[in-house]
Amino acid sequence: MGFISTDKNKITLIYNSNTSLGKQTYAYVSASEKDILTLDISKTDITGTQWVEIAEGLDLQVSDLINKEHPNFQKSYDENTQLEASDWLKVIKKHPETVAFPIVIKGDQFHKIENPSDFVSLIDADSAGVSRNPAKK
Numbered sequence: 001m002g003f004i005s006t007d008k009n010k011i012t013l014i015y016n017s018n019t020s021l022g023k024q025t026y027a028y029v030s031a032s033e034k035d036i037l038t039l040d041i042s043k044t045d046i047t048g049t050q051w052v053e054i055a056e057g058l059d060l061q062v063s064d065l066i067n068k069e070h071p072n073f074q075k076s077y078d079e080n081t082q083l084e085a086s087d088w089l090k091v092i093k094k095h096p097e098t099v100a101f102p103i104v105i106k107g108d109q110f111h112k113i114e115n116p117s118d119f120v121s122l123i124d125a126d127s128a129g130v131s132r133n134p135a136k137k
Contacts, residue, residue: 008107010035014054015102015113018042024116025102032123034106041096048089054103057110062088067100 013029015022017040029036039046046054055062066088068079072095077083083091092099102113106122113119 007035010037012037012039012105013102014039014041014046014105016040016042016097016099018097021113021116022102025104025113025119028116028119029104032119041099045093048086048093051089051092052085054105054110057105058103058112060112061085062092065100066091066098070095070098070100073098 011029011032011034013026013036015025015038017023017026022040026038029038051062051065055065058064062085063083066073068074068077068081073091077091100112104111104113104119104122111118111122
């Protein structure tokens with residue numbers, strides 16, 4: 001059983017409200033008509049177990065969640081640093097601002113958001129084949 005709640009009728013957004021990408025993605029997600037759960041990592045701690053589950057859901061390593069070019073990462077490490085998974089989790093816990101991108105969980109699917117408009121394609125996929133004009137059937 002996973003530790004991240006997945007529901008086909010709900011969208012979970014994991015983002016950092018202190019970043020431009022996070023703010024813009026939040027705006028896109030907030031405009032959707034689905035139930036939304038937002039987790040702002042600048043204010044809310046996510047457990048190491050949850051980060052591992054997120055990385056697995058994205059088919060990534062925990063290290064891939066981190067922007068190795070972020071100044072706070074580079075103060076202590078270089079971009080070629082090799083750490084154990086538990087150490088990458090410590091980097092995220094101590095410096096959540098180094099998480100490279102917002103994550104959207106829709107149903108049991110995990111999506112990294114590299115551009116705020118990436119979210120639009122997730123919503124468009126839901127409405128494929130649905131008439132935009134309710135008068136037409």
